[in-house]
Amino acid sequence: MSALAQPDDERRGRALAVLAEKPDGVVEALAAKADVTPAEILEILPQGAAVTAAKDAFGDIWSDMTSWGEILFIVHTEDIVLEAEGSLPPGSEGHGWFNIHGDSPIGGHIRKDNCTSITFVDRQFHGRRSCSVWFMNGKGSAMFKVFVRRDEQRELIGEQLAKFEALRNRYAGA
Known part of the structure; x- marks a missing residue:
């Protein structure tokens, strides 16, 4: 089976x-x-550790995250964990893709229609608090993730954490 x-x-x-x-x-x-x-x-995950928003919130969530400053963008497949640091450029839709270009190492084309939900994850990771936004596909995997960055002391950057929490809280009761 x-x-x-x-x-x-x-x-x-x-x-x-x-x-x-x-x-x-x-x-x-x-x-x-x-x-x-x-x-x-x-x-x-324990209550509150994973807050899920509908796929229709993709554009609003992306737009909000463009104001976070430098984030950690991760694509995790069975073959690679690709990490890129940079700010999220604004996106636009065209030819079936969500296109991102700008003055950032993060750029490309996202098959937005494959996104079935967006999950705000706030949990311990190897003993430290970790906060991220997961764009999930229909297979139950993350298309990509956006992480709140850490400072030189490996603490979450306070201003970015506050923006993550405010955005997550907008969807917590939805």
């Missing part, structure tokens, strides 16, 4: 077990170990 064909309670049980074993681990690694999707791991 394939993992996706298994009853939900079996999948949830495996996810809960691996999360209990390593609650501050890499979500994708936990998901792989439990044979579930990253989205299923995010769903079982």
